[in-house]
Amino acid sequence: MNVVHSEIDDPCWESVKAQIGRIRRAFGASSVTCGVLHRGEPVFHYAEGLADIRTQRVADADTIYPIASCSKAFTAATCAALVDEGLLSWDKPVSSYLPEFQTVNNAEVSQEATLVDLCSHSTGLAPLDHAIIGFHDSYLNDAADQVKISSNLPVLCDFRTAFVYNNFMYGVVGEVISRVCNKSLGSVMADKIFEPLGLLRTHVRTADYPLDGNVAQGYSVLDDGSFLAVGDPEIQDGSVHAGAGLVRSTVNDMLRWAKAVMLAEKQQLSTDPQDTSMKRNLLPGVAFTRSARTHIVPDSTEGENSYGLGWFRHTIPSRWLGSISPNFMLLPDPPVIGQHSPERLAICHYGAIGGFLSALYTFPETCSAVVVLANSSPSRGDPTDLIAQCLCQELFDMKPRVPLEHFALKAAETSKLIWPALVRNWVLARDKTDIVPVPIDYIGTYRNSGLQLRIDVFESQRSSARSLGRQQYDLEPLSFTINKQARQTAKLKHYHWDVWTFLPNTRDDASRKGMELYMALPLVLLSFVRDNTGQVRWLDWDLYGGYDQPELSDAVYTIDPVRFDRISSAAFN
Missing domain, CATH: 2.40.128.50 (Lipocalin)
Structure with missing residues (x-):
C-alpha cells in the first residue's frame, strides 16, 4: 500500500530559526550552520554564531568544518567506484589486498572479512580508540601502523553477529584503497567524488584550505561558558583512521553531495529503462552502499534501524536516531519525532571529533536532505543532532511537534554531571x-x-x-x-x-x-x-x-x- 506523506507548503522557517538559536545556546556552541534540500532544491539556509572567535568571522553556508564520521559515506562511495572499475571486489577478503591484515585474536576475520564487513561494522573487533587517540585528540601512531594495530584489536563479539561501530576498520579500508590505487585515499576520493561533483570547498587536508580563511575553529566549552580553542583534528589524508573521518566540508557542498547520492541511487534502483534522471552516473554503486547490511538493534520490534556501508538507516519514528551522537548517552529517554505521522525512511550519519559535530539526513523518497555543522565540543552534548531533527519535523510536518530545545537543555545539564x-x-x-x-x-x-x-x-x-x-x-x-x-x-x-x-x-x-x-x-x-x-x-x-x-x-x-x-x-x- 502506498503511503501519502504530508508536507508543509510553506514551513515556518522563522520559528525554526528561533529553535536553532535556543538549542545552540543550550549547548554553548560557538556556531551552527545548516541547510535543507527538498525535491532536489535548496529551500533553507541558516547560520548563526562565530566560526572563529579570535577573528570574529561569522559562520555561513560556505564555512568549512571537519565532518568527522560523516566521511564514512565518502569512503564507501570511493570503494564502490573502484568496484565498478574492477579494481576492488566487495566479495574478496580484505587480506587479499592487505596480506598483513592478520587478526591475531580472531583469525576468521582476516580469513573471511570483506570490504562489506569492514564498512558495515560487523567484524566484532573492539573499537579500542584510546589505543590510537591520546590527549588533545592527537594520534599516538602513524598511518603505517594502523593495519598492524587493527590486526591486534581484542574481540568484543563473534564475527558477523552484531553491529560494533569501529573506526579502525574504516582506517583499514582507506589503506586498501591506497594500496590498489598507489596513491592516498584523499587523492582517490578527490578524483572519484569531489571533482566530478564540483565539491570545490571539500578537502581532506588542512593544507588545502582556501586562502579566504572561511574555516571554522574548533572549541571546547569551559564551565564558565567561555571558549577554549582546540587544534584542528589530526585526522586527515595520510593519518591513522583517515577513512573514518578525513573529510572537511560545508553546508552547501554537503547538500550537493546528498543530492548527487540520491539521484544516483534512484537511477541505480530504477527498473524503468527510460529513466534518465542522470545522463551519466557519477557515483557508480552508491545505492549498494546505502542498502541495509547490519542491524544495529537485534530483534527489534520497531521499524528498520540498520547500517549500510557508511550510512545509518532508520524508519522514523525511531528512538535510535543519533545513536552514535554524544546525546545518546546523555538522554536515556531520547526524543522520538513523527510518532503520529506516516513512517518515513531516513538514510543518515552523524559525526563527532574534538571541537566539531555534524549531522546529515537524506530522504530518498522526496530527494530531501538536512545538513547541520557546528564547532562545538562533543563532551558538552550535540546541537547538530537535535537541530537536524528539528528541521526534519518541520520540513515534513511531523506530528506531534517535539520541543527539541527541552531535550537540548536536559542533555546539556546531564553533561555537567559527568565530571562530578x-x-x-x-x-x-x-x-x-x-x-x-x-x-x-x-x-x-x-x-x-x-x-x-x-x-x-x-x-x-x-x-x-x-x-x-x-x-x-x-x-x-x-x-x-x-x-x-x-x-x-x-x-x-x-x-x-x-x-x-x-x-x-x-x-x-x-x-x-x-x-x-x-x-x-x-x-x-x-x-x-x-x-x-x-x-x-x-x-x-x-x-x-x-x-x-x-x-x-x-x-x-x-x-x-x-x-x-x-x-x-x-x-x-
Whole structure:
C-alpha cells in the first residue's frame, strides 16, 4: 500500500530559526550552520554564531568544518567506484589486498572479512580508540601502523553477529584503497567524488584550505561558558583512521553531495529503462552502499534501524536516531519525532571529533536532505543532532511537534554531571591508605608491541611538593609519556595499592590538558602488576574504558585491560 506523506507548503522557517538559536545556546556552541534540500532544491539556509572567535568571522553556508564520521559515506562511495572499475571486489577478503591484515585474536576475520564487513561494522573487533587517540585528540601512531594495530584489536563479539561501530576498520579500508590505487585515499576520493561533483570547498587536508580563511575553529566549552580553542583534528589524508573521518566540508557542498547520492541511487534502483534522471552516473554503486547490511538493534520490534556501508538507516519514528551522537548517552529517554505521522525512511550519519559535530539526513523518497555543522565540543552534548531533527519535523510536518530545545537543555545539564560523577566514583573506589609505595619501583619503560604502544614512567620534577612537618612529600612523584610524544605526558599520583592515577583537578583542567575523552574511571588509572618475587613486571591500562555500544548480541566477550610488558627499569631520559 502506498503511503501519502504530508508536507508543509510553506514551513515556518522563522520559528525554526528561533529553535536553532535556543538549542545552540543550550549547548554553548560557538556556531551552527545548516541547510535543507527538498525535491532536489535548496529551500533553507541558516547560520548563526562565530566560526572563529579570535577573528570574529561569522559562520555561513560556505564555512568549512571537519565532518568527522560523516566521511564514512565518502569512503564507501570511493570503494564502490573502484568496484565498478574492477579494481576492488566487495566479495574478496580484505587480506587479499592487505596480506598483513592478520587478526591475531580472531583469525576468521582476516580469513573471511570483506570490504562489506569492514564498512558495515560487523567484524566484532573492539573499537579500542584510546589505543590510537591520546590527549588533545592527537594520534599516538602513524598511518603505517594502523593495519598492524587493527590486526591486534581484542574481540568484543563473534564475527558477523552484531553491529560494533569501529573506526579502525574504516582506517583499514582507506589503506586498501591506497594500496590498489598507489596513491592516498584523499587523492582517490578527490578524483572519484569531489571533482566530478564540483565539491570545490571539500578537502581532506588542512593544507588545502582556501586562502579566504572561511574555516571554522574548533572549541571546547569551559564551565564558565567561555571558549577554549582546540587544534584542528589530526585526522586527515595520510593519518591513522583517515577513512573514518578525513573529510572537511560545508553546508552547501554537503547538500550537493546528498543530492548527487540520491539521484544516483534512484537511477541505480530504477527498473524503468527510460529513466534518465542522470545522463551519466557519477557515483557508480552508491545505492549498494546505502542498502541495509547490519542491524544495529537485534530483534527489534520497531521499524528498520540498520547500517549500510557508511550510512545509518532508520524508519522514523525511531528512538535510535543519533545513536552514535554524544546525546545518546546523555538522554536515556531520547526524543522520538513523527510518532503520529506516516513512517518515513531516513538514510543518515552523524559525526563527532574534538571541537566539531555534524549531522546529515537524506530522504530518498522526496530527494530531501538536512545538513547541520557546528564547532562545538562533543563532551558538552550535540546541537547538530537535535537541530537536524528539528528541521526534519518541520520540513515534513511531523506530528506531534517535539520541543527539541527541552531535550537540548536536559542533555546539556546531564553533561555537567559527568565530571562530578567521575570524581565521586574515583573517591568511592579508592582504598584510602596512607601507605605510598616507593615510586622508584615503577620507573621504567613498558611496551605493548601489538598495539604499537610504549609508556615511559619517570620521576616528576618536584613542582608539587608539599611540606608535611619535617618531610617533603611530592603529591605527584611520577609522570608518564606515551610513545615518547611530549604532548602525551601526564603526572601520576598514588591511588591505592599498585594503582596510580592521572585524574585532573577539575573538568576545566581536563579540557586544557586535552583529556575530555578520558571521562571514565578506568581510563585515568594505571595498574602496575608484580611477579611472584614482588618485582613490577607489567602495567595494565583499561583502554576500552567500559565503552558501551547501544546493543550487542549475546556472544559478547570481556575486554581485558591492555597489558604492557616492562622492558626496562631505567629512568626515562
